[in-house]
Amino acid sequence: xxxxxxxxxxxxxxxxxxxxxxxxxxxxxxxxxxxxxxxxxxxxxxxxxxxxxxxxxxxxxxxxxxxxxxxxxxxxxxxxxxxxxxxxxxxxxxxxxxxxxxxxxxxxxxxxxxxxxxxxxxxxxxxxxxxxxxxxxxxxxxxxxxxxxxxxxxxxxxxxxxxxxxxxxxxxxxxxxxxxxxxxxxxxxxxxxxxxxxxxxxxxxxxxxxxxxxxxxxxxxxxxxxxxxxxxxxxxxxx
Amino acid sequence: xxxxxxxxxxxxxxxxxxxxxxxxxxxxxxxxxxxxxxxxxxxxxxxxxxxxxxxxxxxxxxxxxxxxxxxxxxxxxxxxxxxxxxxxxxxxxxxxxxxxxxxxxxxxxxxxxxxxxxxxxxxxxxxxxxxxxxxxxxxxxxxxxxxxxxxxxxxxxxxxxxxxxxxxxxxxxxxxxxxxxxxxxxxxxxxxxxxxxxxxxxxxxxxxxxxxxxxxxxxxxxxxxxxxxxxxxxxxxxx
Numbered sequence: 001x002x003x004x005x006x007x008x009x010x011x012x013x014x015x016x017x018x019x020x021x022x023x024x025x026x027x028x029x030x031x032x033x034x035x036x037x038x039x040x041x042x043x044x045x046x047x048x049x050x051x052x053x054x055x056x057x058x059x060x061x062x063x064x065x066x067x068x069x070x071x072x073x074x075x076x077x078x079x080x081x082x083x084x085x086x087x088x089x090x091x092x093x094x095x096x097x098x099x100x101x102x103x104x105x106x107x108x109x110x111x112x113x114x115x116x117x118x119x120x121x122x123x124x125x126x127x128x129x130x131x132x133x134x135x136x137x138x139x140x141x142x143x144x145x146x147x148x149x150x151x152x153x154x155x156x157x158x159x160x161x162x163x164x165x166x167x168x169x170x171x172x173x174x175x176x177x178x179x180x181x182x183x184x185x186x187x188x189x190x191x192x193x194x195x196x197x198x199x200x201x202x203x204x205x206x207x208x209x210x211x212x213x214x215x216x217x218x219x220x221x222x223x224x225x226x227x228x229x230x231x232x233x234x235x236x237x238x239x
Numbered sequence: 240x241x242x243x244x245x246x247x248x249x250x251x252x253x254x255x256x257x258x259x260x261x262x263x264x265x266x267x268x269x270x271x272x273x274x275x276x277x278x279x280x281x282x283x284x285x286x287x288x289x290x291x292x293x294x295x296x297x298x299x300x301x302x303x304x305x306x307x308x309x310x311x312x313x314x315x316x317x318x319x320x321x322x323x324x325x326x327x328x329x330x331x332x333x334x335x336x337x338x339x340x341x342x343x344x345x346x347x348x349x350x351x352x353x354x355x356x357x358x359x360x361x362x363x364x365x366x367x368x369x370x371x372x373x374x375x376x377x378x379x380x381x382x383x384x385x386x387x388x389x390x391x392x393x394x395x396x397x398x399x400x401x402x403x404x405x406x407x408x409x410x411x412x413x414x415x416x417x418x419x420x421x422x423x424x425x426x427x428x429x430x431x432x433x434x435x436x437x438x439x440x441x442x443x444x445x446x447x448x449x450x451x452x453x454x455x456x457x458x459x460x461x462x463x464x465x466x467x468x469x470x471x472x473x474x475x476x477x478x
Binding site: 096 | 248251255256257259261279280285289297299300323340365367374375376378381383385387400412436450453459464467473
């Protein structure tokens with residue numbers, strides 16, 4: 001099918017899947033060791049090779065070391081997190097407040113990946129029908145970086161509990177530049193065997209077979225695919 | 240830094256980077272060979288292990304084989320693409336019309352990855368300040384699948400030139416389910432050495448050093464990082 005020189009060796013293929021299955025959203029295990037520049041450069045290059053609508057490449061990368069800046073972002077998080085906690089009552093509220101949801105000051109480096117919504121001019125190829133595909137492209141860059149970080153032994157945590165307008169103010173972003181992903185980055189003491197929210201009893205992984213459909217929403221997925229999915233080895237907590 | 244059993248072997252790490260750098264948005268190189276169920280199952284499992292806000296896992300996967308359904312989607316593409324082409328005049332317009340931008344009927348399988356905006360209830364952890372993080376999470380699943388496909392020798396093309404409301408109609412999606420990514424999937428005759436839009440002279444890759452900043456938008460990135468990035472080997476057209 002594919003020609004030989006396009007084939008991955010078993011170890012290469014295993015490396016990709018390992019990064020996918022062992023990647024974690026890290027909040028609590030950061031070590032203070034600095035991130036070497038050559039490693040950081042490889043992560044940024046991985047992000048920059050994400051696909052983007054119309055080859056727009058709408059991303060910029062803010063490398064945030066300043067503790068003053070990070071304290072300002074942490075203050076935004078604290079305010080937003082207090083407001084979010086009010087949605088949960090009783091035992092669920094207690095559990096929410098016990099969760100550690102960011103490593104802004106614990107990690108040696110913060111990284112904001114932004115989306116410049118005006119890059120490439122007013123008519124970006126492929127963006128006419130779905131205007132937010134620039135944001136979607138930037139997400140693909142985030143995932144490339146996240147996986148490369150795992151392969152380099154680095155943890156990444158995405159802090160989404162922060163008002164984007166206020167964050168844009170702290171980072172002095174110009175109009176039209178959206179702070180899509182505020183990430184904490186660093187070496188870690190360990191990668192947890194399963195997602196932290198699952199381990200904490202907050203929410204569990206859904207069975208994949210329940211998420212498969214056929215030609216339309218109301219059509220069943222082909223039985224052979226359902227059987228193949230049901231026969232996969234579980235990946236969480238399996239190593 | 241990281242403990243030994245968390246380290247990737249050089250071949251594992253190379254496999255991840257290879258998938259990242261050799262992944263392409265495929266439109267023209269699809270082969271008709273069917274995608275084996277066990278391979279498809281691994282791709283879906285890879286997608287399902289993407290991170291998601293509050294462990295929301297908002298995605299569903301529609302496996303679209305029906306040629307009637309695909310012809311209906313192709314008709315939506317044709318209409319949207321005609322409208323988009325009007326944005327470009329003269330030589331640019333000619334060039335636009337020569338680009339092949341989808342493989343809906345050429346590929347053996349179409350796959351729509353949707354985002355259920357109501358999954359997990361009204362207050363999903365981490366989504367309070369950035370409501371669209373459910374869409375962003377679904378993008379991360381798309382990228383996992385795209386990379387896994389490359390490692391399995393399969394090409395993927397994302398068709399964004401289609402009105403999402405009309406597409407939701409064709410696929411009978413219920414209210415609140417957004418057709419985030421309409422993908423064409425299949426084995427390919429080759430993976431091009433560089434992105435098709437670059438090869439076609441539409442738009443080139445931006446220099447990464449120009450996208451790096453420091454603690455704020457107006458602060459320069461650290462010189463040591465800029466130097467490390469400038470010293471990276473180029474990845475396009477290098478294999």
